[in-house]
Amino acid sequence: MTTFDDRERAYETKFALDAELRFKAEARRNRLLGEWAAGLMGMQGDEARRYAMTIVTSDFEATGAHDVSSKLAADLEGRADEAEIRAKMTELMEVARKQVIGENQ
Template identity: 35%
Template sequence: MSIFPDREAAFEQKFVHDEEVAFLVRMARERRFGLWAAGRMGQDEEAAAAYARSLVKGALDGKTDAELLAQVQRDLAARGVSASPAELQQAMLQAEAGARTQVMGADPSALDRR
């Protein structure tokens, strides 16, 4: 009996797992980034949650990071809040770090709050 089919199956399972984790991290990142931006805009909790959901939906619809950053910059500017592209990029990176920690180290109930 060859070990190659077992290895192939293990690599496929790892690939599927890695893709699932990457997806969860991206969605959690968009949510965190949206909440950060909504806070900068002075939105209340309900409006902030809706704004974060809109960024998650944009990501699900295939918007790139650059498109999401541009959208947030436009939304901030419309509210009279200035933010440089570098500041927005930094906020997105911080949101990603937090999201990665949440997804990689969280118990399943923490993921339900995405």
């Protein structure tokens, strides 16, 4: 095996790991967003957890975060606007990323 092959394998492994961590962080962010939104709607306990899972699964409907923000905007009409939702998504992505990285160390 050559150095080039070793290097190529290392890049492929890193790419796969980065993709997995990104997926986990996005799913975590969506759950955290769901919990935040559930709180704004007055949900607690199991109801809030179930709602948070609907946010996680809504991300599988289309590529990108637009499906999540659209669902939240519709559900939170009058409670949070699009700008607030986007800001919360950015904030919680950083929280989720730190949590996932911390779990994988």
